Amino acid sequence: MRSAPSVRTNTNVFWLALLPALVVAAVWWPSLSASFQFDDWNVIVNEPRVHSLAAWWQSMPGIRPLLKLSYALNHTVDSNPIGFRVVNILIHALSAALVGSLLRTRGLRAGLSEATASQAALLAALLFALHPVQTEAVTYISGRSSSLAACFCLLSLYCWVRSEDSERATAWLASCCGCFALAVATKETALVLPFALLLYSADRPRSQTLKRLMPLILLMAVMLVVALSLPTYRRLLGVSLDTRTIGENLLTQSRALFYLAGQLIRITNGNADPQLPVVSSLDWLSATLCVAWAGIVVWALLNVRKKPVSSFAVLWFLLWLAPTNSLLPRLDVANDRQLYLAMIGPAWWLAVRATSWHPSRALLRPALIASVLIALSWATHQRNQIYQTEVAFWEDTAARNPENSRAANNLGMAYAIECRFQDAEAEFERAVGLSPDDYYSRINLILLRKGLLPGVDRKRCRHATYN
Template identity: 65%
Template sequence: MPSPPLPPVENSAAAWLALVPAIAVILLYWSAFPASFQFDDWNVIVNDPRVHSLAAWWESMPGIRPLLKFSYALNFQASDTAVGFRVVNVLIHALNATLVFWLLRVRGTRAGLVVAQASQVALLAALLFALHPVQTEAVTYISGRSSSLAAAFCLVSLFCWVRSEESRYATAWLIACCAGFAAAVATKETALVLPLALWVYSADRPVRATLRRLMPVLLLTALMLILALSLPRYRYLLEVSLDTRSLVANLLTQSRALVYLAGQLVRLGNGNADPQLPVIDSIDALSVLLGIFWLTLLVGVMLRLRTAPVGAFAVLWFLLWLAPTNSVLPRLDVANDRQLYLALIGPVWWVSLRLLSLSRASRSMRYGVAVLLLSLLSIATVQRNRIYATEITFWQDTATRNPGSARAANNLGMAYAIDCRFDAAAAEFERSIELDSADYRARINLHLLSQGKLPGAERCDVSEEEAKISTASMTEGNPAGRVTRGGGIAFLQPSLTPCSPVEMLFSGFGIASRGRSKGSEQ
């Protein structure tokens, strides 16, 4: 049975509709532009000289994520302020929202929707994708660009893939698809699952024809894997990943992490920059049952991909884009919101179709519910963006949501110290030590603070006596030998190599033992 024709890209109405999500993104994120650098931003951008100019970037090559670092170097050379970086992030998100509209509009017609209905569903889905607060970690959080920029190249590649199915210039479009794929992988390695995404998108097409068209993409995948494994840095990172925890323990852990990530789609006020999710080291009934559930769900939707094109696509797309970070290979951080960036597309498409297809509700009621939902998402996103205003607001929120996190307490202490609030800083460093007595970072920071030598706090215009808080009260339970042997001077060196094995192992601190970087993912 022949497939329905593609909606014309040149259609003026569709073109105007495609701009709506982009405009919505810019308006919604406008207030977030003045926010400060946060968390990984300091290690991977502000204090990494390799991304401070194009010449420095070129000298640092070959290296990991070259295209991401190239974007940082371009950004830094144009403007080294957080505003400049965040403007680019927002524009990337706006582009992605537009591409999501077009791709879902096409997919909707191929799933049997009439063009008008497919356009309405795609528009609502693109707006849900654009305005959902879970996306702030890939947009407002500058280092989250690794997710949004890689997604942009993936969506461009998918766009070219779709065009290659119907165009007279199929070969040219397929070459462009491969180029977009290569760019996505050069931005973030998780894009290696794109060939599977292309297959899922084209599940309505003849299998043999799709596999034949996929061959150059699959060959490119193999080539990029070989190239990555030829680089010592990638091999070392793989070793560190496999040493983090066993594969069985990681599968058990991720069976629960997937529940958390799925819940983030509906918990609009639960944004968490550093969620403390449990690591499951031994087999337990709940984790096994959840693992069986996810596996059964995966097999079920694969079998129904043709008979239930929207629902099966939504679930399979969601699981597919979480697979690189939340399945087999262990990560120090069990889960983060930015991993949902592309995965969100499937669920929002399904929700949009269900909402706009309610037969028992009037048209005005359906649109009213849609407007209400978009309003709730926008409010939640604005509230979440306010958290990024300063380092203090960022870490106060993170510490409140994770009261047992020594990393959050240490980083909040550093934020207080930089703001010359020494008593509050000391209290947070001490709380971090209480939460994790084996973690020396807060001890080093506390000792340096007691000496008035904590890097970052030198600018405080106070007297020497005011800067030196009572050493006795601040260093209680903090043996001086431990601090000295811990290498206090060494921690004053420039920031660790972004995403390096050392940074991954010592996840949670950056320059001057500030506790900035998570390191497991930029």
């Protein structure tokens, strides 16, 4: 006979879900007044296919259908950015709640005591909820592609866990597959989810886990075939392969992974458009990093059962970065939002270490944990302020990337829209100087001087003269 869970266990699970969600609401709510930014204009504001449900339906079949449906639903209810951002915050709150629940179970299966497993899971969920690197997937509306897909992945993992020891295993496994399909329909990088399920269940008999994974593996194969049948995905794949060779990309990503790992520590270094170097030939730094990353992966694979927390942290981090930061080249080498799911592994490792200190240091633990959480909350609040206006957003981005012509051009556009024409001219000229082949900046400079720059409200700017 299966014993009923204790009242204390139910209480732990309740707070593991509720507290991170409440923290998300409290910390992110002030960001609701922020404006649309960057890709928001292309994929939401100026994209008629997401302005109504009918328009969305007529645009199908297409890529990321569920993501676009969420935009269409938002636009139907309220086209202002506040409605979109409310949904993003709710998605993040749900994900944080799921992280706490899932990591508690993983901790118990890794041999942690119930108290340590619960405390570590709660701390990891709070680190996930509060880290400023998450602003690019939450405050940045277009970052929903990462956060919504991640939420469905976590829901799928939750169903997977429930299916392992439930009398309704088939129903839970079917729900797992359904959430997997929804995740891929939001963002195609979710296709790696079956490998994450295999990693999560590393303590279980491998043959049994692989047998249970077969429906998801078959579903993954079907979705790959469907994706490759769509012309848009084939075109994007061609563009990716033409961007740089796979060898060049591996060298480039060896440095990008090091940068992304550092972003988890540099909490005041949020960067919307980092200009990371493209490595076209083997050098000592890239070679060293490639060997180091390969060695870390081998060590983690060999210690999946011996060191379940450390190996899980490493493999989870690298697994969720693999679709964007390994073989297939991208125009942008790396972005902070790629860390949204990946950071769960390092966060859990840190949380387990912090909650497992020797009793002689136990008095320092609450103060240290509180300091870290307060610092993350402050950094997230500060980062969210940058999203308030386009000028603030692009001034920060241009200051962090002084050699980035795209940032200079976009800052020029933000200045022009605010009728700051002389500042706009200076930024367009700087963008042309940084990248003479950047025809966007050249055209914008010419149109600005002629008073024909699109997006500028001439009535509002009638008292601002261009000299």
